[in-house]
Amino acid sequence: MQYLVSVIDDQTGSANPDEMAAINAFNDRLQAEGHWVFAAGLGAPSTATVIDNRNGEAVLTDGPFMESKEYLAGFWIMEAPDLDVALRLAADGSKACNRKIEVRPFLGD
Amino acid sequence: MREAIAQAHREEWARVVAALTRRFGDLDIAEEAAAEAFATAVGRWPADGVPPNPGAWLTTTANRKAIDRIRREHRRDDKQKEAQMLVDKDPLEPLGVIDDQRLRLIFTCCHPALAMDTRVALTLRMVGGLTVPEIARAFLVQEAAMGQRITRAKIKIKAARVPYRVPSAEDLPARVSGVLAVLFLVFNEGYLATGPDTDPVRHELTAEAIRLTRLIRALMPEDGEVAGLLALMLLTEARRTARVSANGELVTLDEQDRGAWDAALVAEGHRLVRERLAAAVAPGRYQILAAINAVHTSARDVRDTDWSQVVALYDQLVRLDPSPIIVLNRAIAVAELDGPEVALAAVDRLDDKLGGYHAYHATRADLLRRLGCSQRSRAAYDKAIDLAGNTAEIAYLTRRREQLGS
Numbered sequence: 222m223q224y225l226v227s228v229i230d231d232q233t234g235s236a237n238p239d240e241m242a243a244i245n246a247f248n249d250r251l252q253a254e255g256h257w258v259f260a261a262g263l264g265a266p267s268t269a270t271v272i273d274n275r276n277g278e279a280v281l282t283d284g285p286f287m288e289s290k291e292y293l294a295g296f297w298i299m300e301a302p303d304l305d306v307a308l309r310l311a312a313d314g315s316k317a318c319n320r321k322i323e324v325r326p327f328l329g330d
Numbered sequence: 331m332r333e334a335i336a337q338a339h340r341e342e343w344a345r346v347v348a349a350l351t352r353r354f355g356d357l358d359i360a361e362e363a364a365a366e367a368f369a370t371a372v373g374r375w376p377a378d379g380v381p382p383n384p385g386a387w388l389t390t391t392a393n394r395k396a397i398d399r400i401r402r403e404h405r406r407d408d409k410q411k412e413a414q415m416l417v418d419k420d421p422l423e424p425l426g427v428i429d430d431q432r433l434r435l436i437f438t439c440c441h442p443a444l445a446m447d448t449r450v451a452l453t454l455r456m457v458g459g460l461t462v463p464e465i466a467r468a469f470l471v472q473e474a475a476m477g478q479r480i481t482r483a484k485i486k487i488k489a490a491r492v493p494y495r496v497p498s499a500e501d502l503p504a505r506v507s508g509v510l511a512v513l514f515l516v517f518n519e520g521y522l523a524t525g526p527d528t529d530p531v532r533h534e535l536t537a538e539a540i541r542l543t544r545l546i547r548a549l550m551p552e553d554g555e556v557a558g559l560l561a562l563m564l565l566t567e568a569r570r571t572a573r574v575s576a577n578g579e580l581v582t583l584d585e586q587d588r589g590a591w592d593a594a595l596v597a598e599g600h601r602l603v604r605e606r607l608a609a610a611v612a613p614g615r616y617q618i619l620a621a622i623n624a625v626h627t628s629a630r631d632v633r634d635t636d637w638s639q640v641v642a643l644y645d646q647l648v649r650l651d652p653s654p655i656i657v658l659n660r661a662i663a664v665a666e667l668d669g670p671e672v673a674l675a676a677v678d679r680l681d682d683k684l685g686g687y688h689a690y691h692a693t694r695a696d697l698l699r700r701l702g703c704s705q706r707s708r709a710a711y712d713k714a715i716d717l718a719g720n721t722a723e724i725a726y727l728t729r730r731r732e733q734l735g736s
Contacts, residue, residue, distance in 0.1 A: 309501075
């Protein structure tokens, strides 16, 4: 079972060096324990572009699809047997990156 | 026959739902099949007689209903169905607790990833066997909304794979206290119902909370807080009939007819409190609250109450949980020991935290009344009446306000 573990940020700027070190250590642990699928940090919301090609004519909009105080700053994709394991990992992840986190299951296949 | 079916429902519902959830990995299938099995019993038992082992009969019948449903759905989309099943193939970790399938069911329904309202509703449905309309009525929610809340919870449990098992040792204490919080909430809503159109005391909710707490107690006999919560509920429930007067007014502890208390419940509560004292393990908050209630229920007359013991127990509780409501309740006991003036000073310090809580204003009103400050007392009664939701409490506060001199 895979979970999308999103990092929610409400301040500008990426992780500081201490947070980065903690995140790296946490990532190493995810890999060692077999929970790692993928992880990445994202550029600021202002670097996003929205594109809508539903009518066959791509319309570009500068900025994120939704302006909000909180935004997605990065994410993990984790492998876990159930929600309890995913939540325990996410709790450690939140501590490591020093930010709030959302855990959401992928649709079953 | 009605009674036999009602008894089977009380005793076997949770067991049937739990066994089916374990087997089919799906709360929705388990709930529906259990309900169908009981409906079949209602149709068949009057003619065929009650089977020698009603629980086994119900489980077998429910199993058959569940398999019928799965076959029907498999024909539609068999692969998807298989994949969505919430399976528990892992053997249970040895935890030193009794592994009962009902215990798994309770932990799943009270999972912290579900909102508190949802945990309460799901527990009453899946473990307590209350119907959706009954739960909707209990919490003054539209039936459709309550049905949706339960359905959404079942979907989340399945989609996010909330596990069906007793939590691991490291999560267990927090998860048990989560379960107890759900049961305490059900009990309190029954004991001091908040709705304007409900009875002031709702025995069906207090009784259900006690029944489920007894079940957890039977499953986890070593857990001190489970024993503490059960004792607290019993010692509170014992005073139920003395708590509302014939004309529907709340009767405070000091004015209750102590002869009307349920002696058997008091004795059982006291036994549990003594058991926990003998265990000599640092008590949690429910055990301390139970001990406070044991002191109250040990006094044949309110004047015999050992207030220094009550205050000492509140001191212990404040160290564990320094929340303003506990501090407020401590102050009420302090008024008896050190006088209303000392208590009022402590209560007034809580104004910014409890300004929106009716019991804060009711306590102030009572202390001010005892100090002879009628005008300030009246203003506090006004606020308390304004904020209170329980009809019997409003009637009591209103009378007290009218009795004030000028």
